[in-house]
């Protein structure tokens with residue numbers, strides 16, 4: 001697989017992480033789910049001059065190798081490292097789970113064996129996102145898509161004891177993967193069932209921050225924003 005980096009999507013993810021690290025300078029130990037090419041986090045670490053430690057995981061071997069090469073060339077060794085492997089099995093038992101950042105795979109599909117398994121979020125697109133929310137981190141920054149059952153992701157976060165404390169949203173045009181016929185058919189079926197929200201080829205990508213504060217939950221507002229997208 002070619003290492004994932006989409007200028008608009010990856011940079012919006014980077015902007016959300018930048019916002020979090022700038023507002024919370026004490027956040028010095030960060031895990032990353034799915035580094036892709038590593039470009040998005042390399043740009044953030046440079047912009048905010050992050051002096052903590054970011055530990056990325058990347059399932060795809062070629063992507064992990066390009067991320068590591070980029071980190072080396074950028075002089076960020078020791079501040080950002082990317083390990084090849086599965087995030088969920090790579091987490092060490094007993095290690096502190098303070099913060100995870102993620103732009104997870106969220107393509108919905110109906111096949112047993114999707115063409116791009118590393119970018120698949122399962123039948124509704126929300127499967128990996130829910131697993132990240134269930135992984136026991138204190139703070140989660142995660143991107144959620146309006147075409148991947150966003151309201152159920154928000155409900156799952158609440159069920160895991162999280163409060164959505166801040167969020168940003170950006171309308172995006174579907175990329176090459178989401179426009180592939182079998183993915184698009186699944187999105188359209190979900191839209192008819194009221195679990196995906198699109199306007200033609202446009203969808204909303206939100207970057208949410210969940211904490212365990214118990215106060216000021218904004219998930220009902222984001223749920224309304226997502227579920228009204230494309231409704232005329």
Ligand SMILES: C[S@@+](CC[C@H](N)C(=O)[O-])C[C@H]1O[C@@H](n2cnc3c(N)ncnc32)[C@H](O)[C@@H]1O
Pocket residue numbers: 004005006009010013033034035036037038040057058059060063085086087088102103104105106118119
């Ligand atoms: C949507 S891409 C985002 C890449 C990068 N964070 C960005 O925004 O440019 C999701 C990435 O997660 C990786 N991935 C999928 N499942 C994973 C898993 N279980 N553990 C680690 N990485 C995974 C994919 O290979 C892919 O590179």
